[in-house]
Amino acid sequence: MKILKQILRTGIVTEPLSSDVREAIKEAGAGLDEVIRKRFRGSLAIRHVDAGSCNGCELEIHAINNPIYNCESFGIHFTASPRFADMLLVTGPVTRNMEIALSRTYAATPPPKLVVAAGDCGCNGGIFGESYASLGGIDKVIPVDVYIPGCPPTPTALLRGILLAVGSRYPGL
Amino acid sequence: MSILKNAILSAIGTDATFEGRNCLASIDFCIVPRGKFADAARAMKKTNALLVAEWSADESPFGRGFGVFACYRWGAEYLIVKIELPYDDPIFASITDEFLPAYRFERQIRSLMGIVPVGHPDLRPWIKFEDWPEDAYPLRKTFKASQTMPRVPGVYKFVRAEGEGVYEIPVGPVHAGIIEPGHFRFQAVGEDILTLEERLGYVHKGIEKRFESFSWEEASRLAGRVSGDTTVAHSLAYCMGLESMTGCVVPERANWLRALFLERERIANHLGDIGAICNDAAFAFMLYQCSRLKESMLRINHTLFGHRYIMDRIIPGGVAADIDEDGKEVMLSEMKKLLKEFNRLVDIYEENASLEDRVRDTGILISEKAREMCAVGIVARASGLNLDCRLQHPFPPYDRLRVNVPVLISGDVHARAWVRIEEIRESVRIIREILNTIPSGGITAEAGIPAPDTSGFSAVEGWRGEIVYWLQSGPKSEINRCMVRDPSGVNWLGLEQAVLGNIVPDFPLCNKSFNQSYSGHDL
Numbered sequence: 001m002k003i004l005k006q007i008l009r010t011g012i013v014t015e016p017l018s019s020d021v022r023e024a025i026k027e028a029g030a031g032l033d034e035v036i037r038k039r040f041r042g043s044l045a046i047r048h049v050d051a052g053s054c055n056g057c058e059l060e061i062h063a064i065n066n067p068i069y070n071c072e073s074f075g076i077h078f079t080a081s082p083r084f085a086d087m088l089l090v091t092g093p094v095t096r097n098m099e100i101a102l103s104r105t106y107a108a109t110p111p112p113k114l115v116v117a118a119g120d121c122g123c124n125g126g127i128f129g130e131s132y133a134s135l136g137g138i139d140k141v142i143p144v145d146v147y148i149p150g151c152p153p154t155p156t157a158l159l160r161g162i163l164l165a166v167g168s169r170y171p172g173l
Numbered sequence: 174m175s176i177l178k179n180a181i182l183s184a185i186g187t188d189a190t191f192e193g194r195n196c197l198a199s200i201d202f203c204i205v206p207r208g209k210f211a212d213a214a215r216a217m218k219k220t221n222a223l224l225v226a227e228w229s230a231d232e233s234p235f236g237r238g239f240g241v242f243a244c245y246r247w248g249a250e251y252l253i254v255k256i257e258l259p260y261d262d263p264i265f266a267s268i269t270d271e272f273l274p275a276y277r278f279e280r281q282i283r284s285l286m287g288i289v290p291v292g293h294p295d296l297r298p299w300i301k302f303e304d305w306p307e308d309a310y311p312l313r314k315t316f317k318a319s320q321t322m323p324r325v326p327g328v329y330k331f332v333r334a335e336g337e338g339v340y341e342i343p344v345g346p347v348h349a350g351i352i353e354p355g356h357f358r359f360q361a362v363g364e365d366i367l368t369l370e371e372r373l374g375y376v377h378k379g380i381e382k383r384f385e386s387f388s389w390e391e392a393s394r395l396a397g398r399v400s401g402d403t404t405v406a407h408s409l410a411y412c413m414g415l416e417s418m419t420g421c422v423v424p425e426r427a428n429w430l431r432a433l434f435l436e437r438e439r440i441a442n443h444l445g446d447i448g449a450i451c452n453d454a455a456f457a458f459m460l461y462q463c464s465r466l467k468e469s470m471l472r473i474n475h476t477l478f479g480h481r482y483i484m485d486r487i488i489p490g491g492v493a494a495d496i497d498e499d500g501k502e503v504m505l506s507e508m509k510k511l512l513k514e515f516n517r518l519v520d521i522y523e524e525n526a527s528l529e530d531r532v533r534d535t536g537i538l539i540s541e542k543a544r545e546m547c548a549v550g551i552v553a554r555a556s557g558l559n560l561d562c563r564l565q566h567p568f569p570p571y572d573r574l575r576v577n578v579p580v581l582i583s584g585d586v587h588a589r590a591w592v593r594i595e596e597i598r599e600s601v602r603i604i605r606e607i608l609n610t611i612p613s614g615g616i617t618a619e620a621g622i623p624a625p626d627t628s629g630f631s632a633v634e635g636w637r638g639e640i641v642y643w644l645q646s647g648p649k650s651e652i653n654r655c656m657v658r659d660p661s662g663v664n665w666l667g668l669e670q671a672v673l674g675n676i677v678p679d680f681p682l683c684n685k686s687f688n689q690s691y692s693g694h695d696l
Contacts, residue, residue: 006462006518050376051354052378054399054401054692055353055400055401055691056402058401063468065464066467068465078351080349082347095378096322097374097376098375098376101354127394127395127398131318131319131379132311132320132379132382133379133382134379151398152482154481
């Protein structure tokens with residue numbers, strides 16, 4: 001009973017997209033919804049791969065799943081296996097010890113294999129740079145479609161990047 | 174005279190040299206002959222001290238060989254025992270027999286520094302993977318950080334159980350959820366877990382080596398990224414370590430702001446964890462409610478301090494963000510609202526029988542084991558150990574704040590969740606106290622540069638538990654060594670113990686209740 005009460009009291013807290021994200025979607029092409037609907041049957045499945053992050057980016061990826069950002073309202077959901085993922089959302093830097101696991105995950109993903117590199121470290125190695133243990137950005141190991149800078153990138157930046165990546169691969173549609 | 178120092182003196186006598194030059198009087202530091210390292214450990218064991226960390230440093234820039242250090246703790250006291258080894262004969266007697274956590278510390282010392290702990294039962298590499306060249310010892314000064322290492326063939330031998338119906342489940346490194354990578358190897362019969370072996374090191378980014386190429390000031394940013402969810406506590410621990418070397422006196426107001434950031438980080442992470450624990454027991458309602466509360470805290474962090482996780486706001490010598498009267502008002506009303514909503518959720522948690530069925534008596538870490546593995550933080554407090562540096566080794570302003578630390582004895586998933594629940598309430602109270610009593614004044618001081626060949630130490634209670642930093646300056650006052658011990662460095666061992674006899678499907682729940690950092694462990 002208390003649960004129901006709390007649910008009713010909370011109501012729907014999901015926010016409409018902030019204006020900059022709406023802009024970005026417009027930029028990415030008006031047919032973006034169309035792309036997700038046609039190409040991905042209304043749902044974009046993302047496999048998250050931590051290739052060596054400090055776990056700061058993971059906090060924000062969790063945040064886009066919270067009821068306020070509610071990424072599922074765009075048909076975006078996170079899947080447990082790369083085998084049925086449309087997109088890999090990778091945080092970095094890629095450590096030497098994760099390099100093989102990352103390539104294997106990429107190999108296990110069916111086309112279109114969209115790849116989004118999240119966070120400064122995923123983009124270029126960030127503060128960890130390149131060393132004996134860190135190879136640097138994600139693109140050192142697998143091809144990347146969209147880069148989302150930030151330390152960590154905000155949930156809005158993540159959402160915008162993910163939607164941009166979808167648009168980037170199917171500009172004409 | 175302190176108890177630990179007495180114990181060392183009575184066991185080793187005049188062979189132990191106590192030095193004031195290191196760690197600037199905040200803790201005891203002694204050098205003992207190489208052969209007495211294990212004797213010192215036995216003496217420490219006798220006084221019921223806990224092993225905090227064991228590490229090594231390459232001291233060749235000073236014309237010495239290697240230093241191996243063990244840090245012990247008893248109540249409010251910390252004592253570091255050091256031995257010096259010649260460069261061409263890097264061996265010492267293992268203390269694994271006395272202290273369980275030395276098991277991994279020493280594997281790491283061998284893997285990354287190439288010093289052999291004689292008598293250690295298991296010398297498989299740790300952090301270093303089997304495909305690294307055998308003679309690659311990254312923490313040695315002769316090892317260039319920028320080099321690319323070739324891959325060599327090698328096999329990691331997992332522990333295997335044998336018998337009828339025994340099978341093996343390998344999990345990871347890429348897990349099913351949005352979490353960090355690590356490998357777990359279960360030996361199971363039916364659904365029952367016989368053993369769990371963790372294999373970590375996947376997110377080893379070479380952080381300790383990286384520190385050595387940074388300036389003292391830049392390094393606080395790196396410390397803030399050892400484990401992103403603990404950014405405040407790590408940068409605080411680093412800065413306090415540095416300040417202990419330079420004698421920098423941090424302005425009062427900055428100390429209070431540091432505590433404010435630390436408690437906000439504690440609440441935000443605990444909220445996330447409580448939600449995630451319930452979610453892993455199939456009670457998604459709590460996850461969404463808690464993540465909603467967490468999100469609103471993060472937003473207020475962003476508005477008031479310019480970053481959702483208050484990253485890089487603790488700097489050497491002080492803080493980089495202040496709070497004004499309006500900010501205080503915002504936060505006080507936030508705390509009021511948060512506590513009201515949170516208490517409502519706790520009622521729901523308590524009254525939910527199906528949730529109780531999952532979290533009670535699951536993943537028990539008994540008190541004796543928690544003590545044996547020298548657990549810290551939430552994990553220790555859920556297993557009957559009253560350990561909290563805010564209480565026992567209080568750093569300012571906790572020496573003036575009253576902190577009530579919840580301790581439970583059942584050691585199960587519920588206990589670890591409940592410690593978090595109580596801590597959220599306590600942190601709300603502490604934040605209110607801080608806001609009401611924070612002194613005015615400046616928020617930064619000159620941190621300064623340490624003198625050559627000195628060392629600094631700090632212990633900070635982050636939301637997971639005690640974080641320890643040990644810093645050493647080189648001959649040119651640069652960073653010669655920065656040892657980082659996240660709570661995960663010891664608490665991961667507890668998970669292996671806690672899941673024994675549980676069923677495999679309860680593993681995610683047990684794991685979530687520990688929620689240790691992979692990045693903070695692998696470094």
